[in-house]
Amino acid sequence: MSVQHIIEVGQFCDPALRESLLGRAAEFAAMPLQDYPSPLASNTVATLFYEPSTRTRLSFETAAQNLGAHIVSTENAGDYSSASKGETLEDTIRTLEGYAQTIVLRHKDDDSAQRASKVAAVPIVNAGAGKGEHPTQALLDLYTINEAKGGPEGLRVGFVGDLKHGRTVHSLVTLLREFSGVEVVGIAPECLAMPEAYKRPGDKYYDDLATAIPTLDVIYMTRVQDERITDETVRTEYQASADRFVLDAGLMRRAKEDAIVMHPLPRVGEITPDVDDDPRAIYFKQAHNGLFVRMALLEWVMGGAA
Numbered sequence: 001m002s003v004q005h006i007i008e009v010g011q012f013c014d015p016a017l018r019e020s021l022l023g024r025a026a027e028f029a030a031m032p033l034q035d036y037p038s039p040l041a042s043n044t045v046a047t048l049f050y051e052p053s054t055r056t057r058l059s060f061e062t063a064a065q066n067l068g069a070h071i072v073s074t075e076n077a078g079d080y081s082s083a084s085k086g087e088t089l090e091d092t093i094r095t096l097e098g099y100a101q102t103i104v105l106r107h108k109d110d111d112s113a114q115r116a117s118k119v120a121a122v123p124i125v126n127a128g129a130g131k132g133e134h135p136t137q138a139l140l141d142l143y144t145i146n147e148a149k150g151g152p153e154g155l156r157v158g159f160v161g162d163l164k165h166g167r168t169v170h171s172l173v174t175l176l177r178e179f180s181g182v183e184v185v186g187i188a189p190e191c192l193a194m195p196e197a198y199k200r201p202g203d204k205y206y207d208d209l210a211t212a213i214p215t216l217d218v219i220y221m222t223r224v225q226d227e228r229i230t231d232e233t234v235r236t237e238y239q240a241s242a243d244r245f246v247l248d249a250g251l252m253r254r255a256k257e258d259a260i261v262m263h264p265l266p267r268v269g270e271i272t273p274d275v276d277d278d279p280r281a282i283y284f285k286q287a288h289n290g291l292f293v294r295m296a297l298l299e300w301v302m303g304g305a306a
């Protein structure tokens with residue numbers, strides 16, 4: 001039997017698979033903790049993170065433990081694993097698959113999950129690959145949109161912030177193209193604009209949030225991925241216009257009454273804390289949903305349902 005990896009969001013463009021995973025996540029969300037099954041008992045999940053993470057790593061680890069698995073984990077693998085001695089990703093994967101039945105990987109290279117899957121005999125789960133893909137985040141984002149709005153069809157979805165480097169934006173935008181009537185709105189300074197590859201005719205692009213906000217159904221905020229910016233002129237340029245992409249309680253007064261505010265988190269100032277108590281702000285709920293979606297995903301790749 002071939003190994004079931006999770007490499008790219010395109011895999012969730014299969015409606016039957018997507019619906020089955022989302023349905024299973026909803027079952028987990030409704031289940032009391034003590035009723036969780038243990039399909040992963042005696043299995044080990046390895047979390048191999050070469051880039052920082054709070055939500056993704058901890059939700060995967062909690063998800064694995066909720067289903068009975070053990071965890072082996074390395075964070076900052078670039079600094080604290082043998083990568084610091086020059087070991088290749090491929091060799092690390094070949095080693096880890098001797099210890100774990102699934103490897104959840106985050107790495108700075110866009111093709112990292114792909115490369116890992118070429119050598120791995122166990123499932124690789126892409127938990128963020130460079131600027132390119134963050135498929136499990138896109139699925140939990142979709143789960144959250146479904147829960148709050150009944151589905152993405154016909155919604156006007158505004159992506160705000162760093163649309164150039166944001167892998168959560170790239171994966172979610174790709175997934176949303178599958179649904180009819182979704183209008184994509186990009187709101188970013190020019191130096192952080194949506195790459196051409198993700199644009200489609202009919203999209204709208206703005207360079208300030210105040211103008212765009214009254215028409216949006218989903219306000220998907222993102223932080224600037226400062227660690228991926230190597231050009232100082234880009235840094236100076238985005239910093240000069242940063243105020244135009246900050247969401248605060250004042251701006252929320254211009255948003256639709258039934259809009260929702262999402263953010264993959266972490267935020268670093270682009271949503272002020274006075275927005276947090278607004279019932280339209282659902283970013284912490286979104287992070288919580290990640291747990292149930294990742295339980296469904298681990299159950300699937302480790303040989304279970306879906």
Ligand code: NCD
Nearest residue numbers: 055056128168223264265266
């Ligand atoms: C994001 C990521 O790592 O891509 N966070 C996450 O996984 N929830 C967003 C970010 O780092 O800005």
